[in-house]
Amino acid sequence: MRLKDVRIGTQLRIGLGVIMVLVALLGAMSWYQADKLWQETKGLYDHPYQVRRALSELRYDVQYIRQGMTDLLLVGKDKDRHTILQAIDNYEADAYRQFEILSDRYLGPRSDVEQARVAFGEWKANRDETIRLLDAGRIDEAARRIGPHGIGGEKAAKILSNLQRISDFALARGDKFYRTAQAERDSLMLGLWCLLGFILLTTMAISYQLLKGIREPLQELTSATGAYSGGQLDVRSNYESVNEFGMLVTSFNQLADSVQTELHSREIATRMAAVMLAEEDLRCFCRELLKAQLEHTGSQIGAVYLLNGEKSEFELFESIGLGEGGRGSFSATAPEGEFGTALATGRIQRISDIPADTRFTFQAVSGSFLPREILTIPILSGKAVVAMISLASVRNYPDTAIRLLNDTLSTMTARLNGVxxxxxxxxxSEKLEVQNRELEEQKRELTVQADELSEQNIELELQKKQLDEANRLKSAFLSNMSHELRTPLNSVIALAGVLNRRLKDAVPAEEYSYLEVIERNGRQLLALINDILDLSRIEAGREEVSLSRFTVAELVNEVATMIEPQAREKGVTLLNSVSDTLPEMRSDFSKCRHILQNIIGNAVKFTEQGRVEVSAKQVADTILIAVSDSGIGIAAEDLFTIFDEFRQADGSTSRRFGGTGLGLAIAKKYADLLEGTITVESTPGQGSTFTITLPVASEMLPGDEWRPEVTLHSTSPAPSPQNGTRILLVEDSEPAVIQITDILSEQGYLVSVARDGKEALERIEQAVPDAMILDLMMPEVDGFEVIQKVRGREETGRLPVLILTAKHVTKEELQLLKGNGIHQLIQKGDVCKQELLATVARMAAKSPEKPAATEGKTAVKLLDAKPVILVVEDNPDNMKTVRALLTESCTVVEAFDGRTGVEQARAHLPDLILMDISLPRTDGFAALEEIRADATLCPTPVIALTARAMTGDREEILSRGFDGYLSKPIDADLFHQTIREALDGK
Incomplete structure (x- = not known):
C-alpha cells in the first residue's frame, strides 16, 4: 500500500503516538531527577535551616535574659521586679524549646548540644544565686557576678561559644548539601538535553513525512481552487487517492459543476431582471419581457393578459407568435381551459398533454403547429391574480427553463405590479399637478416664515438640551459613584467581617489580626468616599435640606454617645454639659449631627490627654454649641485654611493623627447650608474651641426628615430571635449575601435569598416571610418597584422591610420609601453586627404574621384584675394629672426618667407604657429602644405622651416605633379612648 493512500488520521495518530512515548520518557526522567533534588533540599531545610533558626532564637533568649538580670539591679525591689522575673522565665522556657529542636535536627556530635545545654543549666543556677543575693540586699556582690567579667558573664559567654560551634557545623553541612544538589542538577540537565535533542530529531522526521503527504494534495487542490476563483470555471483537480484528500477532490469537482450551472442560471436571471427594470411604459415592458422569456426558455409563443377594470375577464394586452384564434379574452370568475388551474392555485402551471382544440397555435409558412407544452404564469397582487403570462413551445421545456421562471417570478411579479x-x-398625478402648482406658491410663503421660527426654536431647544444634559450628567454621576464606589468596598468590608467571625481561634493570632486591619481600613476608605461624595453634592448644588424639630440635648447626646468609646480608648474625658432646658430647634437633624460628629471627633483625635467638653447656650434666636479641648491647638497662621478642602494645619498633622482634611470643610459647608456659622479660637499647645452657631428655627422651606428607627452605635441588646423567624434577603451582591446570611443565621433566623426583584416577588407569592431585607439597586426589577408591588397586596401591606443599599438616597426617593411605610435604612459598608441584629429583631417583632403583640394581654380583660400601666414622666404636675385619670381603672407604676422607666418595666411587666420623650438621663427614644430590645418587654405597647405637637412630630414619633401618640395638654376623652384601644390590642 502506498503511503499516500493511508488515511491522514492514521498517519497523525502514529506520529503523535511516537512523540507521546518520547515525551513520557522525558517526564519520567525529569521526575526521577526532581525527586533526588527534593531529597537534597529537604535535608538542607531539616538540618542547616532549622538548626540556624533555633540558634538565632537561643542567642536572642540569652541576650534578653542577660538584659533582664541587669534590669533587676536597676529596679531593686520595685514593683516592676516581678514583671522582669516573669520575662526571664519566659525566655528561659523558650531557650529549652530551642534546645529540643537542636537535639532533634542537629546532625553533628550530640555532645555539642549537650555541652551547650549543661552550660545553660549552670548559668541558670548562677542566676538563681544572683537573684538570691539581690533578695538579701547584697546588690554589689550581685552586680559583680552579672558583669562581663563576673561568673554570670563568663557562663553566658561559654553558652554563646558552644552555640557558635554548632552554628559552624550547620553552615558546613549546608554547604555540603548545596554542592550535592548542584552535582545532581548538572546530571539532570545533561540527561534532559540529550533526550530533548533526540525527541526534536524524531519529531522533525515525523513532521517532514506528514507534511509531505499533506502538502502535495493541498498544493494540487489549492491550484485548482485558485484557478476556479479566478474565473476559470472549467478547471478541475486531477489528484487521485483513496484517503481524505481524494474524497475532498471529488467533492470539489462536484461542487464546481453545480456552481457553474447555478451561475449560468443566475446570469440569465440577471439579464431578465435588467430587461424588466429598463422599462416603465406598460406596453414596452410587456413586449421586452416576452422577448426575453422566449429567448431564454426556448418558447415560440408568448402572451400577456391583464385583468380588465370590471375584474370580470382577462384581456389580451401583448403577444408574440400567437395565432388569430388565441387573441380572445377568458373569464376571471369562472376558471376554464389552460388558465383555470393557474387561477385557482396562484402557482405556475406546466401542461404537457395539449388538447387538439387549444387556442394556442403556432403559425408557420408550412401551416399551423400545436405546441407540445404550455406554461401559465399567474401574477398576483396580494391574493388576487391581476395578470396572466402564457408561454408555449413545440418542444419539451428543459428543467433549467422551469427553474429560471421560478427564480424570476418574484421579481417579475413585483415589477409588473409596479408598472x-x-x-x-x-x-x-396629472390630475393633482394643477392643484400642486397652486399650493406650491402658498407653501413657499409659509416656508419662509417657518424657517425663521425654526431657527429660533432650534437655538432655544439646543440651549435647553445642553442645560438638561449637564444637570442629568451631574445627578447620574453622583448617584452612580455613590453606588459603584460603595459596592466593591461593601464586598471588602462584608467578607472581612464574615472571615473575622468564622476564623476566630481557627488561624494564628497574627494572621487573624490581618482581617481586622482589612476591615478597619475598608471602613476608613468608605468614610473618605462618603466625605468626597458629600462634598461633591454640596458643590454641585444637589444637597437637600430636610427640616424637623429636635432638642439640642438630644442632638449632643447622640453624638457624644457615638464618640464616647473612642475617647475612652484614648484616655480622654468627654464631658457633655448641655442643658435639657434649651429650646427645640427646627433644622436638618442629620446635617447638624454630621457637623457635631466632625467637630467633636476632631477634638478627641487631636487631644492626647486631658478632656473635651461640649456646652451650649441660647443667644437671641440662635443656639451656640461650643466644643473645647486641651489638645495640640492650631497656629494662628493656619486658622484661615483649616476649613479648606484637603487641608490640615501642616503635613505632620496628617501623618501623625491621620485624616484627609475633608471633615471640617464639609462641616463648614453644612453650617452655611443651614444658615449658620463655625468659628474657632486656638492657642498652640493649650487647645482649641470651636463654636457652632445655628438658628433656632430655620427660615428655609419646610420639609420632612427621615430619621431611621435604628440608632447608630446603639449599645442596647437586641431581643432574641423567635424560633422560626423567616427573613427574605433580596440582594444581588454575593459578598453582601454572605455577610448578612452569616450574621443572621448565627442568631437562629431562617434566611432565604432572592438574587433580584423578580425572584423576590415570586418567593413572596409562594410564602410570605416575617420580614424582608431589600437592596435598591438591582437589575430588571429594582427595590423601589418591589416595595410598591409588596405594599399593593393585602397580605404583605404591613410586611416589615429594612433597606440595605450602597446608593445615595435622594429626598424624592426618601419620600417614596416613607410613603410605603419604610423607616429603616442601613448603608452598605457601614454594617455593624449589633446594629443589624437589633434592627432585624425589632423589625421581626412588629411582623403582622406574629401575634406576639397581643398574646398575653388577655389578662387585662379579666373582671377581677386591673391593668398595670407604667407612666414615665419627669414633670410632677403632669404625673399627678395622669395618675388622677388612671387611678380608678388601672394600677399605676411611676418613673421620672428613662433609665428608671426601663427598670420599672422589667420589674412590674406592665400591660401598657405611657412614655414622655424629653426625659433626663435617658430620653424616651432611647428608653423605647431598650424596651424593644428586651424579649420580655418587646410585645408591650408603648404610647408617646409628649408636648411635642408641631406639624410632623406625630409622624416622626410613630416612625421611631411608638404604638400610639398623645399630645399635651391631655384631652381626657381621647386619652381614655387611646388607652382602651391599646389594652384591647386594636
Missing part, C-alpha cells in the same frame, strides 16, 4: 401602479399613479 401597473406607475400607470395609475401617473394618471392620478
Amino acid at each position: 401597473l401602479a406607475f400607470r395609475k399613479v401617473r394618471e392620478f
Whole structure:
C-alpha cells in the first residue's frame, strides 16, 4: 500500500503516538531527577535551616535574659521586679524549646548540644544565686557576678561559644548539601538535553513525512481552487487517492459543476431582471419581457393578459407568435381551459398533454403547429391574480427553463405590479399637478416664515438640551459613584467581617489580626468616599435640606454617645454639659449631627490627654454649641485654611493623627447650608474651641426628615430571635449575601435569598416571610418597584422591610420609601453586627404574621384584675394629672426618667407604657429602644405622651416605633379612648 493512500488520521495518530512515548520518557526522567533534588533540599531545610533558626532564637533568649538580670539591679525591689522575673522565665522556657529542636535536627556530635545545654543549666543556677543575693540586699556582690567579667558573664559567654560551634557545623553541612544538589542538577540537565535533542530529531522526521503527504494534495487542490476563483470555471483537480484528500477532490469537482450551472442560471436571471427594470411604459415592458422569456426558455409563443377594470375577464394586452384564434379574452370568475388551474392555485402551471382544440397555435409558412407544452404564469397582487403570462413551445421545456421562471417570478411579479401602479399613479398625478402648482406658491410663503421660527426654536431647544444634559450628567454621576464606589468596598468590608467571625481561634493570632486591619481600613476608605461624595453634592448644588424639630440635648447626646468609646480608648474625658432646658430647634437633624460628629471627633483625635467638653447656650434666636479641648491647638497662621478642602494645619498633622482634611470643610459647608456659622479660637499647645452657631428655627422651606428607627452605635441588646423567624434577603451582591446570611443565621433566623426583584416577588407569592431585607439597586426589577408591588397586596401591606443599599438616597426617593411605610435604612459598608441584629429583631417583632403583640394581654380583660400601666414622666404636675385619670381603672407604676422607666418595666411587666420623650438621663427614644430590645418587654405597647405637637412630630414619633401618640395638654376623652384601644390590642 502506498503511503499516500493511508488515511491522514492514521498517519497523525502514529506520529503523535511516537512523540507521546518520547515525551513520557522525558517526564519520567525529569521526575526521577526532581525527586533526588527534593531529597537534597529537604535535608538542607531539616538540618542547616532549622538548626540556624533555633540558634538565632537561643542567642536572642540569652541576650534578653542577660538584659533582664541587669534590669533587676536597676529596679531593686520595685514593683516592676516581678514583671522582669516573669520575662526571664519566659525566655528561659523558650531557650529549652530551642534546645529540643537542636537535639532533634542537629546532625553533628550530640555532645555539642549537650555541652551547650549543661552550660545553660549552670548559668541558670548562677542566676538563681544572683537573684538570691539581690533578695538579701547584697546588690554589689550581685552586680559583680552579672558583669562581663563576673561568673554570670563568663557562663553566658561559654553558652554563646558552644552555640557558635554548632552554628559552624550547620553552615558546613549546608554547604555540603548545596554542592550535592548542584552535582545532581548538572546530571539532570545533561540527561534532559540529550533526550530533548533526540525527541526534536524524531519529531522533525515525523513532521517532514506528514507534511509531505499533506502538502502535495493541498498544493494540487489549492491550484485548482485558485484557478476556479479566478474565473476559470472549467478547471478541475486531477489528484487521485483513496484517503481524505481524494474524497475532498471529488467533492470539489462536484461542487464546481453545480456552481457553474447555478451561475449560468443566475446570469440569465440577471439579464431578465435588467430587461424588466429598463422599462416603465406598460406596453414596452410587456413586449421586452416576452422577448426575453422566449429567448431564454426556448418558447415560440408568448402572451400577456391583464385583468380588465370590471375584474370580470382577462384581456389580451401583448403577444408574440400567437395565432388569430388565441387573441380572445377568458373569464376571471369562472376558471376554464389552460388558465383555470393557474387561477385557482396562484402557482405556475406546466401542461404537457395539449388538447387538439387549444387556442394556442403556432403559425408557420408550412401551416399551423400545436405546441407540445404550455406554461401559465399567474401574477398576483396580494391574493388576487391581476395578470396572466402564457408561454408555449413545440418542444419539451428543459428543467433549467422551469427553474429560471421560478427564480424570476418574484421579481417579475413585483415589477409588473409596479408598472401597473406607475400607470395609475401617473394618471392620478396629472390630475393633482394643477392643484400642486397652486399650493406650491402658498407653501413657499409659509416656508419662509417657518424657517425663521425654526431657527429660533432650534437655538432655544439646543440651549435647553445642553442645560438638561449637564444637570442629568451631574445627578447620574453622583448617584452612580455613590453606588459603584460603595459596592466593591461593601464586598471588602462584608467578607472581612464574615472571615473575622468564622476564623476566630481557627488561624494564628497574627494572621487573624490581618482581617481586622482589612476591615478597619475598608471602613476608613468608605468614610473618605462618603466625605468626597458629600462634598461633591454640596458643590454641585444637589444637597437637600430636610427640616424637623429636635432638642439640642438630644442632638449632643447622640453624638457624644457615638464618640464616647473612642475617647475612652484614648484616655480622654468627654464631658457633655448641655442643658435639657434649651429650646427645640427646627433644622436638618442629620446635617447638624454630621457637623457635631466632625467637630467633636476632631477634638478627641487631636487631644492626647486631658478632656473635651461640649456646652451650649441660647443667644437671641440662635443656639451656640461650643466644643473645647486641651489638645495640640492650631497656629494662628493656619486658622484661615483649616476649613479648606484637603487641608490640615501642616503635613505632620496628617501623618501623625491621620485624616484627609475633608471633615471640617464639609462641616463648614453644612453650617452655611443651614444658615449658620463655625468659628474657632486656638492657642498652640493649650487647645482649641470651636463654636457652632445655628438658628433656632430655620427660615428655609419646610420639609420632612427621615430619621431611621435604628440608632447608630446603639449599645442596647437586641431581643432574641423567635424560633422560626423567616427573613427574605433580596440582594444581588454575593459578598453582601454572605455577610448578612452569616450574621443572621448565627442568631437562629431562617434566611432565604432572592438574587433580584423578580425572584423576590415570586418567593413572596409562594410564602410570605416575617420580614424582608431589600437592596435598591438591582437589575430588571429594582427595590423601589418591589416595595410598591409588596405594599399593593393585602397580605404583605404591613410586611416589615429594612433597606440595605450602597446608593445615595435622594429626598424624592426618601419620600417614596416613607410613603410605603419604610423607616429603616442601613448603608452598605457601614454594617455593624449589633446594629443589624437589633434592627432585624425589632423589625421581626412588629411582623403582622406574629401575634406576639397581643398574646398575653388577655389578662387585662379579666373582671377581677386591673391593668398595670407604667407612666414615665419627669414633670410632677403632669404625673399627678395622669395618675388622677388612671387611678380608678388601672394600677399605676411611676418613673421620672428613662433609665428608671426601663427598670420599672422589667420589674412590674406592665400591660401598657405611657412614655414622655424629653426625659433626663435617658430620653424616651432611647428608653423605647431598650424596651424593644428586651424579649420580655418587646410585645408591650408603648404610647408617646409628649408636648411635642408641631406639624410632623406625630409622624416622626410613630416612625421611631411608638404604638400610639398623645399630645399635651391631655384631652381626657381621647386619652381614655387611646388607652382602651391599646389594652384591647386594636
